[in-house]
Amino acid sequence: MGGAVFPVQVALVHGLDTQAGGSELLQVLLPLAHLLLVPFLLRNFSFWGIRLILMGLLLNLAVMVANGGLMPVDGAAVEAVGRRDPAALAPSEHIPGSKNVLMLGDEIRLRPLSDVLVLPVPRPFTRAISLGDLFVLAGVAITCAEVLSPKQSRIDTTNP
Numbered sequence: 001m002g003g004a005v006f007p008v009q010v011a012l013v014h015g016l017d018t019q020a021g022g023s024e025l026l027q028v029l030l031p032l033a034h035l036l037l038v039p040f041l042l043r044n045f046s047f048w049g050i051r052l053i054l055m056g057l058l059l060n061l062a063v064m065v066a067n068g069g070l071m072p073v074d075g076a077a078v079e080a081v082g083r084r085d086p087a088a089l090a091p092s093e094h095i096p097g098s099k100n101v102l103m104l105g106d107e108i109r110l111r112p113l114s115d116v117l118v119l120p121v122p123r124p125f126t127r128a129i130s131l132g133d134l135f136v137l138a139g140v141a142i143t144c145a146e147v148l149s150p151k152q153s154r155i156d157t158t159n160p
Contacts, residue, residue, distance in 0.1 A: 063113040074108065112131065115133075117129050
């Protein structure tokens with residue numbers, strides 16, 4: 001189930017872009033898609049990597065819910081990524097083809113948790129990411145190492 005959530009999120013983002021009222025629907029469905037992962041992550045909580053993924057997911061979910069359901073990004077990050085001209089977008093407007101909403105920096109609730117980190121890679125690979133995304137990425141890498149290692153590095157959560 002956990003692996004199916006990412007394709008669902010991609011389908012939501014790209015599928016609802018073409019629909020009338022899709023942005024408003026995305027504000028509800030995207031956080032719900034995040035919540036679908038929580039039971040899977042809790043069932044696998046004995047892995048350290050899963051714990052990091054859960055932390056990242058909750059950080060992302062908190063900032064999204066605090067800002068209306070989409071991940072806020074400010075104009076500076078949009079400009080640094082270079083896929084859209086921030087001047088062509090209205091504040092509080094969903095950025096087509098993304099999970100983001102353009103907001104003025106001082107209007108973003110929980111701003112340090114929003115997509116404010118711009119990856120220092122050449123265009124077209126540049127991305128604005130959040131602290132939660134970094135936790136998720138680290139968690140995925142650690143979980144892969146835990147699953148593939150011959151020695152189990154799980155934590156026994158049954159005996160406190």
